[in-house]
Amino acid sequence: MNNNDKWYYSWGVIIAALIFVWPLGIALIVMRTQNSKSGAFSATSDKKVYSTVGAVLIVIGVLALIGGGGAMAVFMIAGGGLLIYYSNQLAKKAARNKQYIDLVVNKGETNINKIAMIVNAGYDEVLKELKGLQSAGVLRSCAINEAAHTITIVRQAPRPMQPMYNNMQMGMMGQGMQMGMGQPVPQMQPVSAVMKCPGCGAEYTGTKGSTLECEYCGKKFVF
Numbered sequence: 001m002n003n004n005d006k007w008y009y010s011w012g013v014i015i016a017a018l019i020f021v022w023p024l025g026i027a028l029i030v031m032r033t034q035n036s037k038s039g040a041f042s043a044t045s046d047k048k049v050y051s052t053v054g055a056v057l058i059v060i061g062v063l064a065l066i067g068g069g070g071a072m073a074v075f076m077i078a079g080g081g082l083l084i085y086y087s088n089q090l091a092k093k094a095a096r097n098k099q100y101i102d103l104v105v106n107k108g109e110t111n112i113n114k115i116a117m118i119v120n121a122g123y124d125e126v127l128k129e130l131k132g133l134q135s136a137g138v139l140r141s142c143a144i145n146e147a148a149h150t151i152t153i154v155r156q157a158p159r160p161m162q163p164m165y166n167n168m169q170m171g172m173m174g175q176g177m178q179m180g181m182g183q184p185v186p187q188m189q190p191v192s193a194v195m196k197c198p199g200c201g202a203e204y205t206g207t208k209g210s211t212l213e214c215e216y217c218g219k220k221f222v223f
Contacts, residue, residue: 006020008028009028009031009032013028014028014032018053020156022057022076022079023075023079024216025053026079026083029050029083033066034125036071037137037138037216037217037218038054038144040093040094040097040133040136040200040217041094041097041098041139041200041217041219042094042199046087046090047087047088047091050083050084050085050086050087050090051087052082053083054079054080054081054082054083054084054087055080056080057069057076057077057079057080057082057083058076058077058080058081059080060076061073061074061075061077061078061079061080062077064076065077075213078221084104087089088095093129096129097129097133097138097200098201099118099119099137100115100119100129100130100133101138101202102201102214103115103118103119103199104130104139104142104151104153105153105202105216106196106201106202106203109209110150110151110152111149111150112126112127112130112149112150113149115130115151118185122160123149125142127146130142130144130151137145138200138216138217139151139153141153141154141215141218142155142197152170190210191207191208191209192205192206192207193205193206193208193223195221195223197216197217197219198213198219198221199216199217199218199219199221200214200216200217200219202214202217204214204223206223207223208223209222209223210222210223211223
């Protein structure tokens with residue numbers, strides 16, 4: 001969980017809430033996906049979890065209904081169905097958020113009307129979703145001009161990367177020192193690489209073997 005997420009958005013808290021107070025658990029899931037950086041993109045991978053929890057609620061509700069559970073059993077069945085439906089909607093939303101990252105961050109598109117046309121949605125809907133990403137801290141460095149229908153973003157410096165030599169390179173350097181009478185061989189030049197963040201799809205250029213934390217979704221990955 002990245003620094004922009006709250007402790008109560010963690011899976012441990014959500015699962016505990018679903019077990020003891022299931023309506024609160026569902027509410028936390030909704031809040032997590034709407035108000036956190038990671039939640040804006042994790043719905044695709046979390047879909048199975050949401051669907052499974054929804055199915056479990058339905059099964060428990062049906063069993064309770066058979067046993068004379070009454071209104072509470074009906075609420076559990078309804079809650080499970082809504083959670084399954086919501087998980088499908090979240091997966092679609094996460095996919096669109098990745099489209100926004102690709103268009104605005106990777107391709108530098110600034111015209112919101114054009115973005116709306118590409119994602120096949122209305123201008124007002126796209127504007128609302130871009131503002132949502134801005135509020136969640138995903139596009140915190142962007143500026144939205146509603147009068148001009150534009151969005152501009154300045155990429156911030158990513159979290160410090162730490163170049164690392166792999167074991168083979170270190171072994172070669174050690175052998176070179178032995179063969180060269182204790183004189184170290186010249187260090188190998190870092191190799192640059194371009195990679196997309198596995199979380200949101202933002203493109204970065206960095207040194208192979210280095211680590212980076214994505215400024216948009218908070219995902220840590222290695223080049």
